[in-house]
Amino acid sequence: MAENEKRIKTHRIRCLSKMKMFLLAITCAFVSKTLSGSYMNSMLTQIERQFNIPTSLVGFINGSFEIGNLLLIIFVSYFGTKLHRPILIGVGCVVMGLGCFLQSLPHFLMERLSSYIWWFLVIYTYLRERNNTSYLELLCIYEYESTVSVSGNLSSNSFLCMENGTQIIRPTEDPSECVKEVKSLMWMYVLVGNIIRGIGETPIMPLGISYIEDFAKSENSPLYIGFVETGAIIGPLFGLSLASFCANVYVDTGSVNTDDLTITPTDTRWVGAWWFGFLICAGVNALTAIPFFFLPKWLPKEGLKSNADIIKNDKEEKQREEVKKKKDGITKVAGITTTYNGMQQDLYMENAILADCNRDCNCPTKTWDPVCGNNGVSYMSACLAGCETSVGAGINMVFQNCSCIQTSGNSSAVLGLCDKGHDCSMMLQYFLILSAVGSFIYSLSAIPGYMVLLRCIKPEEKSLGVGLHTFCTRVFAGIPAPIYFGALVDSTCLHWGTLKCGESGACRIYDSANFRYIYLGLPAALRGLSYIPAFLILNILKNRHLPGENASSGTMLTEAKTTKKESECKDMDQNSKVLNDNELKTKL
Known part of the structure; x- marks a missing residue:
């Protein structure tokens, strides 16, 4: 008896420690995935300026994460519970790290291409007997449009107002005299890297949430999921801080003399070191994956009262596995x-x-x-x-x-x-405070929503349910929203940058009033419309109970009826026995 109790106690300690280890690991995974996601969102402006692309294309790049997630979410959610869930989550974290690394590649590829392009142009200009000044047009170092001489030699003031003078720095209008920049399509690496990052994120949420729900106590799972969602809140804080640091470091620092720059981080032509943060995100995601490879496929349910229950639960899980192998101034x-x-x-x-x-x-x-x-x-x-x-x-x-x-x-x-003045900075502070309060209120529904979702479906279908929920979110919101938001933001542009070939580049200044109406008004309208189906569903379900509540009440009623019948049968047996004894005595 003492050995049995000791075994139960040891098993409980081991089970709790593994559950807490998984909880810590999945929380770190949520921190890392939201870290890289918030960093990506913060660097969209830098990417837009680096590659001189419109906001609508930047929105498509941002939405490519949802596309990658959409490709596998149903497949992973359905088959994930039949496989080793912690290992799948670890593999997903590694893939996310690979995607982040791929997103930083354009910076290094452009530097390497610069040396190749130089030799190519030397030969090309020699054969064509042309001036080698076209090297500057193809050099993959970031060049912002400027009329100002940065050398400090003021002997030539061609960038100033000169009556009857000639401007030699006009953008080339004739396409035949313009050579397309090699770096113009480097944004494809960012696009593909974001898709891969979305693929890697696929198993983290559905398999992680279902793993907790399967092996944690019913009363503990909301608390555990709350810890995980806290990680999803902490991640963006680190991501935004990292983005703030990288945005203030010049993109080609170390390759150019920053003392010659005529722009500051507040200038709309400034491009920060966006690639540096992606390298950090790649390392964080890879490190987060390590603990998942040491966690078991199954854990005993928390709170089992006896060793017999533990053995029975393990047998049931093995049998189940064998059977189912088949944002005014x-x-x-x-x-x-x-x-x-x-x-x-x-x-x-x-x-x-x-x-x-x-x-x-x-x-x-x-x-x-x-x-x-x-x-x-x-x-x-x-x-x-x-x-x-x-x-x-x-x-x-x-x-x-x-x-x-x-x-x-x-x-x-x-x-x-x-x-813009003191009033604008004060309005920004008010906006941030109201945004924080609104986000807090909005987040209050996250855990109850998850619990309603998880408790309304069968245990073996929990991962699939979370996956379908995520799938719908990606299809109807995650993918289209950045695209149409980007197109609407482009419509408020007042002046577009100009490339060397005379083509339009990134937007330099927006109509702040219309930008504000789109940035704040459209989400408010969409969120307001979302209350209509919510009220309809609440009206339909207000008189209904969850399946678990019906089952428990039905079970209690059945048990009560069975107990009543057993007592009636016992009374009848006793009465018949008494009658038989009396008849026997009478005959004798």
Whole structure:
């Protein structure tokens, strides 16, 4: 008896420790997957600028994660319970790490291609007897559009307002004179890497949640799933912090002299080191996978009262396995959002970039190289501001004698857009506070929703149920949302960047008012519509009970009837026995 109790106690300790180990591992997996997901979402703007692609294409790249997840979610959810679930989750984490690594490859491939391209152009220009300046067009280092000389040599001020001068830095309009950039299709690596990351994420949620629900106590599973969902909240905090750090590091740091840069991280042409964070995400996902390869396929149910129950549960699981093998301020820009006189104008008015103050300056009208005048108005370039001289070099350059800047004193400008003011930063803080409160309220329904989903289906179909739920989420929300959101965001663009071939690049400035209506209004409308089917379902189910409740009540009723019948039978037997004894006595 003592040995039996000791064995039960030891088995319980071993079971609990393995369950807690799995709980810790799956929580870390949720942290790592949401870390890489939030980092990817935060780097979309950097990727858009790096490859000069529109927001609609960036939305498609973002939605490719859902496409990859969609390819296997039903298959993994259905067959996952028949296989080794922890190992499948570990493999998924490794695949996610591979996808993150693939997303960082364009940066390294572009650097390697630069050396090959240089030799190719040397031979090519020698045979064609052309100038080797086309090397700069194909060099895979990130080049932002700029009219400003960064060398500090002010002997040539061709980027300033020069009457009757010629501008040699206009974008090439003739396609025959333009060579397509090699890096233009490098975004395909980011797309494929995101698809692979989505494939790797497939087994984590359905198999992890079902594993907990199968082997944890009924009263403990909501708490365990709550821990897992907490990991899904912590992950984005690390991801956003990592994104903030990488966004402030120049993309080609180590390859270029950052002292020569004429832009800062607040500039719309700035591209941060987006590739560095993907390497960190790849390592984190790979490390997260290790514990899953040491966890068992099955665990005894928590809270079994006797060794016999444990043995019986193990036998039932083995038999079952054998049988079933079969986001109001608009940056105050002249010619786009305001006139050169400081008057507000239609945001989409055409041919308003040139004015009397700069019409004779022979300025490029498509190049985005903004400066901020001391009158608080931003201009597309120092030339369009009518500036004639400059002092200083790099980011500290100051432009003077600007004919379009109307002030009482010396008219001057500095590089970059003008600040939006204190009111804008305060509104951002209010927005973040309200977003945090709204997210907290919205998250309160997560665990009850999971428990209703899990308790309404058979135990062997829990993984499939979670998989179908995820499948529907991907199909109706995850995949289409980034695409149509990106297209709507593109519709609010006020000025597009220009590539060397004269093609449109990434957007440089948006209409903040319309952007706000789309970013906040569309999700509010969609979420409001979602309450309609929710109320309908609640109205249908309000008088119904869960299957478990019906089964338990039915079982109690059956047991009560059986007990009553047994007692009646016993009474009848006793009465018949008494009658037989009396008859026997009478005969004697």
